[in-house]
Each structure stands twice: as structure tokens, then as C-alpha cells.
Amino acid sequence: MGEVLSGTPADPATARAEAADLARACGGDDAAFNRLVQPLRRELHAHCYRMLGSTHDADDALQDALLRAWRGLGRFEGRSSLRTWLYTVATRACLDIVAAHGRRALPVDLGPSSDRAVLDGAPLTDIAWLGPCPDAGLTDNRGPVARYEQREAIELAFVAALQHLSGNQRAALLLFEVLGFSAAEIAAMMDTSATSVNSALARARRVVAERVPARTQQQTLRLIGDTRVRELVTRYATALECGDADGLVALLTEDVTWSMPPLPHWYRGIEAVTDFAVQVPMTRCPSWRHLVISANGQPAVAFYLGDGAGAHLAWSITVLTLRGERIAELTSFLGPDHFTPFALPLSLP
Template sequence: MNRLFRRSERGDSRRGAESSLVSEVPVLEPGDPDVARARSGDHEAFTRLVEPLRREVHAHCYRMLGSVHDADDALQEALLRAWRGFGRFEGRSSVRNWLYAISTNACLDVVERRGRRALPVDLGPASTEVGEHVPRTDVAWLGPYPDARYEQREAVELAFVAALQHLPGNQRAALLLFEVLGFTAAEIADVMKTTVTSVNSALARARRVLTAKVGGPAGLPALSKVQDARVREVVAGYTAALERGDADAFVALLTEDVTWSMPPMPHWYRGRESVMDFVSRVPMTTCGAWRHVVTSANGQPAVACYLRREGEDRHDAWSITVLTLRDGLIAELTSFIGDDHFKLFALPLSLPATS
């Protein structure tokens, strides 16, 4: 996030090279022989052109929409539109930029129909006491993103994607195209069928919102600034503390202002004392026995949590918990509850009970 804002502060008006936040996939130029073949109706040639771009464009759709499922649908729609319209590809830009333009408009159609996705912290104040809560099914919840080898961490961090959801679709698209993908304002205007003045206005408003949400140039520390050894230590400590029921060890890993949210549950907790009260009264005492599998999501450390209730002979998938670290401690826990998330991460839905 810091890098994004630093680039814009320099006032760069043209980005001839690819952004450092996108993939190393070669840019396919109009002179590529497969372009001519695809324009003449060769679907295999079209597939060779777009397949190397599929993963990074999917990540773009996720940033726009905050949901892997929505990103899947938007990508498929974009590829269909690209194939149907490839005969009209004029070669004024790379195939990559052309596909990003189509996918952005496919995402904008989804945003117009569905609106934005949310986290519990967007819906109301933190809970002041632990109580019974039920899932909210009337909210379109933000979801986690299984890691991709192409994206650098700042581009898919949970806080960044969540902040994007507070922007109208046009501002969201303009910011991502300009800051992450390196499009110029003129190119964005062409994509969005508007004027350069409108694009610059949308960018200015988007930056103000993101500055308020994630701190702008100060921002959230990028995960890359936290040494990998400390990340492993924190994740191991987190899983061990929950499995042992060691509340003191757990709280020692938290910042003073830590938050814990659990979509689709609407309640969330802020501060060590509140989180400690919750973890002592619920996960460590009344839920059952926990097992964990370390994974990663949104370019951040994450833990797949499995729960075995009393009398059962297996641990069942419960949540994917994404950990946001600051200064070597856990500043945010976001537990995405539901076994549907496990399928996205190619994780088993159950683990055998251990003695």
C-alpha cells in the first residue's frame, strides 16, 4: 500500500514499464503470430494468448469484487467477451492491457448489480461483551484470496481489498488500473468511456478514502517488512496457544489495539481485553478441540482451523483465519467461517482425530 501511494505522490503521468506490483508474465504484443490466428477465429491461438494472463487478471477481478466466486464469474465473462470481440482487436495496446480493460468492465457490471462486500467492522461498533450471535445472511461478505505466485503482497492484502470496497465502482477501477496496473489516465478514460478529467477526479477521491481507511502514505506495514522467521514464530505460537488452551501465551502475541472479526458473524472485538475475554470464554473452553494447518491468504499468514466437538472422531473444517501482523505481533484476526473457503484453498474438509 505504501508503494502505491508513493508512486502517485511523485506525480508520474506516464508508466511505460509494467507496474512492479503485477506479474512477470511477458506482455503479448499485437505482432505476436497468435494474434493474427486468433483474429481469424483460431480458438487454440486465443487460448495461448490469454492463458498466461488468467491468474493475474483473476486477482484483478478479486481486488475489484472482494470475492473469489465473483472473480471466477467475472473472469469467465471477460474471456467470453474477449473471444467474441477478438476480431475487432486493433493492436493499439498489448493483449494484456486489452484483456484488463474487458475484465474491468465485466467487474463494473457486477458492482452495479450487487454493490460492495463488507467485513463485520464495516457494520457497526465492536462488541462490548461475549454473547450468542447468529450469522447474517443478508450481507455480501468479503472473502479471502488463496495466494497466487504472481502478485506481490501489497496488491492483495486484506486491508487494501477491504478498503477498496468502500469506493464506488468507477473509483475502484480507476485506482487499480492506475496504481496497481500502470495504466495512464488517458488509457483509463478509454477503458471506462469517460474523460481524463473525470478519471483524475475519481483518482483524487479514491485516494482520500483509502488514506482515511488504511493510512495512505503511512499505511499499514507491508508484510514483507516483517521477517519471515518472526512470522513463523507468531503463527506457531498462535496455533499452539489455541490447541493447548493457553490464554496467556495467546494474548502475548497480540497488539494492544488488536481486532478479531468472524464473517458471517456480525460481531467483532477490539483490544486485548475484549479479545482475551472472547477467546477464554469461547474458542478455548466451549467449542471443542482444535487442530490447525498453516496456509496463506491475501499475501499474509493464515491458518486453517479444524474443530472436533465432544464425542466426534474427526476435526471438521471451521474457518480460514487471516493474520495481519504489525511490529511482529498480531494486529488483526479475520476468521472466515465456513467449509466453502477450504475448497478454494484445496484443503481437506476434515482431519482425523489425534490421541
């Protein structure tokens, strides 16, 4: 048989079961609808995150998209797979959010770096900040011409670059380069022409090429190897916990950057980054604990800050970008609200 409703090859029995569930769902059976969409939830959520740069916005977009799909299922005519139709609905839900709220930012987008530690900086709460994304369980249901691996397509540099595109350009690039839809399919999904899609793709590719390193983190991590990567991450977290400035410096590139949204200040260069590390986390914070995790397809650390009474409370998800066997970028997403999507505890004993 041809494509099943989810868009992946299947045996005839599976295809018949999905067709039966579709008929039941069109008749109002929400359990049948949930069975159809459950295998696609993770990849649809990842698509929404790439479009929006926030797991919380992605949650809202996916919920809205599935509600729209449920209410409009009677209009699904089967001319494409159900997967393609759900991507259409999800993309349009994301475009509505982009139109309403604009793009998300990192501190590097707002102004120049600081040469010295800023000790009295206040968070900017009126900025829509880029957020981290769990990458556990990512599936690969791309089409045959998709360019980016699923983990490459949630790396911080790539998602941050997408924020400099219009909504339509983001959608075109993701649907074509990440998910493998054709220009004609994307034109139908976005209710436009193939010429407009190709124009959006050309612009999007230029912007991404200017902002994303030629070597992805996935390529770097494969070269280093899992054991060595975990060793580097553990050494970084331990140096911070122990106040070991020399140990930290030994892990950094000369042009390393460190940013901490929602704080607007950020640091570039080993001297500025070391000054901040010594002045703030190593001096002004009573104690740290950490868990080594993964975020955005990259090594990351969940940091917990001591409260002075024995407990350690969720503080930041710090994503590391490596160049060779050194840390080239540190992006610390501050706030306990980032911990919930990772299924992390909000405190450690």
C-alpha cells in the same frame, strides 16, 4: 520489437508466435485463444478480486470477461496490447457486478464492537461479505509508474478500503496505482475523459489514505523476517488449540480486533478479545487442528474443528495483521467454501 500481446518485452520469435496465435484465435481457434490468455489469467483474477472483494465473484467475472473477449476478439484492432484490452474487458465485467450487487463488508462496517463474548450470535446471510484470497503465484506485470506491490494490493486493509469507493473509483485507482496504466489509457478503457479519471483518482486516494495504515503488511513482514513470522503464527494457533489464554494474550496488541464474518459481532481490545477466545474457541469447541498458510499477502491459519468422532472439518481461514511482533487484527472467515480456492483439504484426520 515493441510490446508483445501480453504487455511484456519479448524476443521477435515470441512476438511472431503470439501474433500467429492471435490470427488463429480471430479465425475461431479456441486453443490459440487459450494460449494467449493463459499467462494473464492469474493477474486478471487478482484484478477482479481487488475490484470485487470475493474470489467467487472474481471467478465469475473472469469467466464472463474471457467469454466476452472470445466473442469480441474480431473487434480487437491491435491499437493497444492484448493485455490492455483484456484488462478493459475484465474491468467492465467487474463494474457490471458492482452495479448489480454493491460493495462487500466486514463486521466492523456494520456497527460497534461487543465488550463480551456473544454466545448465541447467528450468521447474517443477507450481507455480501468480504472474503480472503490466495496469494500464491502472484506475478508482477505492472507498468513503470505503479505504486503498490502486487501483494500490498491484496492486503485486507487495502481491499476493504476499496469497498468504500464507487466502481469507477476502484477501477481508476487499481488501473493507475497497481497496474501502471496512464490516465489517458484508463479513460479509453472506461470510455470517459482523462479529467474524470483524475477526479476519480483524487477521491479514491483520499479514502484509501484514511483507511489503510501507512506501513503495509509487506513492510512489517520484511522487518520481522519469515522465520519469526512463522513462529508467531504457530504460537497463536497452538495457544488456541491448547486453551492457553495467557499465551494468546502475550501475542496481542492492546487494541487488537477480532471479527468473524458472517457473524456480525466483533471485538476490540485485549479484554474483549480474550473473553471471546476463552468463552468460545477455547471452551465450547472440542478440539482444533491447523495449517499455517498465507492469504491476502499476510500470514494466515486454516483452522479445522473437531466433530467429536475423530475427524476435524474445515472451519475458518484466519488472516493475521501484525504490528511489530504482535497481532493487531484477527479476521476469521468462517465456512468451508473458503478452503477450496486455497486448494486445502476439507477435513484432517
